[in-house]
Amino acid sequence: MKRGAFDPAAVTAFLVARHGAALGDAAVEIRPLAGGLCSEVALVTAQLRGGARPRRVALVAKLVHGAREAAVYRRLSTSVARRFSPELLGVQRLGRRRWMLYLEQVVPAHRWPWTDSANTAQVLDRLARFHGEAARGAALPAWDYAAENLAAAQSALSLAERLPRGEIPALARAMPALRRVVAALPAMRRQLLAFQPLGTTVIHGDVHPGNVMIRRRGGVGEPVLLDWARARVGSPLEDVSSWLQALGYWEPEARRRHDTLLAGYLAARGLAPALTRPLRDGYWFAAASNALAGALGYHLSIVSIARGSRAGQPGAAPDARAAAARNAADWLRVIRRADACWR
Ligand SMILES: Nc1ncnc2c1ncn2[C@@H]1O[C@H](COP(=O)(O)OP(=O)(O)O)[C@@H](O)[C@H]1O
Ligand SMILES: [Mg+2]
Structure with a gap:
């Protein structure tokens, strides 16, 4: 700061x-x-x-x-x-x-409550209540998210095209998928937003462990969602995949229980907890759209700045570069999943 x-x-x-x-x-x-x-x-x-x-x-x-x-x-x-x-x-x-x-001020009860997947599930339950509520109250200020998402996706792609393939081993393998997914992004988003019965609603738009806390109230832990700067009208699956993918990066328990947690969200919405093909497609399109909205480009840019530092220019430290390369590889895995669903 x-x-x-x-x-x-x-x-x-x-x-x-x-x-x-x-x-x-x-x-x-x-x-x-x-x-x-x-x-x-x-x-x-x-x-x-x-x-x-x-x-x-x-x-x-x-x-x-x-x-x-x-x-x-x-x-x-x-x-x-x-x-x-x-x-x-x-x-x-x-x-x-x-x-x-x-x-x-929200005072967290734990620094990292996500080793217990009951807490992770509670966050999905709160999201389900929020998503399921009929729109009421004041409207949100307008935001052309689709245009911003596409511009960010195109700039992540051009950054990826410029990075030497050896920088991130997963990049060479993911490039064809990345090109296809960026080209298909507007159509993928249309399919995502049309997916029924979830459709569109007001979403938080940035659900990850930095924006969620568990506080203690009346002796029980309850989740609190912070940072509503990216709230917008979108698919509930954008929030669900954002939460499960970001958490899965850090927390093996969230990765192991991924499908159960996703099914739990559907149940909390009063739907059959079946991970059907259209549901999975929507989930991975939402995850890819999130990846392309900023995270992938951000991590690729850190890797590319770190290359400059090796050539004697100022840049990111080697640790930051290695972490960014791992993060980018993880988001590229999401891109490949979305590509497989699209083809
Ligand atoms: N109401 C709050 N109570 C306690 N901590 C908060 C609160 N709001 C923000 N923070 C802390 O500040 C950090 C950054 O706030 P956030 O609103 O997420 O800003 P940014 O938009 O920069 O991500 C959060 O990750 C959290 O640790
Ligand atoms: Mg934040």
């Missing part, structure tokens, strides 16, 4: 508006939170006075570019997702496209 991204005066002004005299001249502490790639996030704490004893307030401040995410939170407040997302406490406009969101 960039130093000084958070203006203490603006943060204090928000706390004064919220807590009034109780804030007094209390010191406001702003501590960056690691984890985000796209935005800047910090934990804000202060001691309030008044009452029998001092009370600590803690909230999360997220600096975002544009008003979209705030609009999404407003939409969530009228949906079932308000029960499993942080509450939006307030919004501040800081500049032409700079907004600060103030969010309820």
